[in-house]
Structure formats: C-alpha cells, structure tokens
Amino acid sequence: MIRLSHIGKHFGTLHVLKDVSVDAPEGSVTALIGPSGSGKSTLLRCVNLLEIPESGDLELGDARLSFAPGARVPFDDIQRVRRQTGMVFQNFQLFPHRNVLENVMEGLVTVQRWPRERAAERARELLDKVGMLQKADAWPATLSGGQQQRVAIARALAPSPRVLLCDEPTSALDPGLAAEVVDVLRRLAAEGMTMLMATHDLRLAASIAQRVVFLENGVVVEANSAAAIFTQPADTRTRKFVATLT
C-alpha cells in the first residue's frame, strides 16, 4: 500500500533521512519506532508530502512519485497522495472555533464539495464509530484529550483514506485517555485499515503493530515483524532500544 524507497531529506545541513526504505503493507499496522529526533515524524510527513523528499520514490495506492533535489512535485500528484491519506497528530489539531460535528464535516464540505447534509450524515457515522456521537455539538476545548483525539481520528477518516498516518497519537495523553484512543485504533486495525504510525511508545507499537521499523539517526536499523523486533532483535542497537520495554 505504501512503499518508500531510498528516501533522502535534509533540513539545512542536518541530514534527517538517509536512504530510508519502508514498506507498509495493505491491511496491516506498521509502527515506526526510534528515539526522539530519529526522523519518524519527518518520514511520516514525507508520506503525505507535508515534507517533500529530495530523493527516492514513493508508491501509495495508485500514486507513483520520484523525487529529485530541487524538483517540484506536480500538484496533481500531491492531490492524488493526499486524497488517499488521513493524518492524526500528537496534538489533535482540531479547529477550535468549530464544534465536533463541523470538525469532522469540514474537509468533506470544503475540499470534497459534499452537500452539508450528506457530510453531516457521514460525520455522525464516524463519530459513532469512535464513540463520540453524543458530543457532536460540543466545542473541542470542552473535551478531554482522549475525546479530542477520537474526534481527530474521525475527521481523518472522513474522506475514506486508504491509509491512516498517525504521529505519536497517544503521546500527549495520560495513560487512561491514551487507552481509549488505542482502543479505537485497534478496532480500526481489526477492520483492516492500513496504518503507518510513528511512536516512541513501545507498548503501543507492541500492542497494535504487525510490522515494526526501528529508525535511528535517520537510518532504518531494522525492520521486521513486531514479534521478531521485540523478542529477538537482530541488531544490537535495536536490542538496546527495545530493552526499555519490559
């Protein structure tokens, strides 16, 4: 579903992604783990082209892109990629001046030009799915972090993306509230949603991902099944990193 091949990215002189290749197969959850600053968020942002890589290739659903230093990515390609991805951020990023229902409807109405009634109906379905329908009229600021993140997940799912990109989806939450978000993500995974999730939370990765990619200093150190990464990592750097999960 997602194939990143030989992706390179600098921020100024900082070489953030060094020849990174990652596959996220359809219908499964792939976790990107690694220390803070290893390039997880940047890699995720390269998938939906919030950052443009300097080199390498991206295949995502029916999109095929190649990157070269200084080359502009055609707008159509960006649209094709964005149409197929939904993104969930660490800090939810709901629109503060829109209620819950409007947050979920927004993209459908403004980007996809759906009639409001139809968008509202779809938004209600998704809010029901994440257990937030009873809060449809609430303002984001009145919700707990876990509730806000569940609304953000509903919003990301609204345009029916083929893949859900999650950047530290539980990191801003207390354990109890993180659990309700994990619950929702787990249900989506069970329904076959393809996900690529950056997280430094090894417990989350172990509980939800089939495949795990360990990134360090912008390099993929090891990629394997979750079971292999957590129980018999091949690389000493991976072993050291996952040893913190006991």
Ligand code: ADP
């Ligand atoms: P992670 O998500 O694994 O913590 P990031 O992808 O956020 O890592 O960051 C990787 C490196 O790139 C870090 O050194 C970070 O400071 C740097 N970085 C990230 N975004 C930017 C940016 N927009 N401009 C400059 N440096 C950045």
Ligand code: MG
């Ligand atoms: Mg990050």
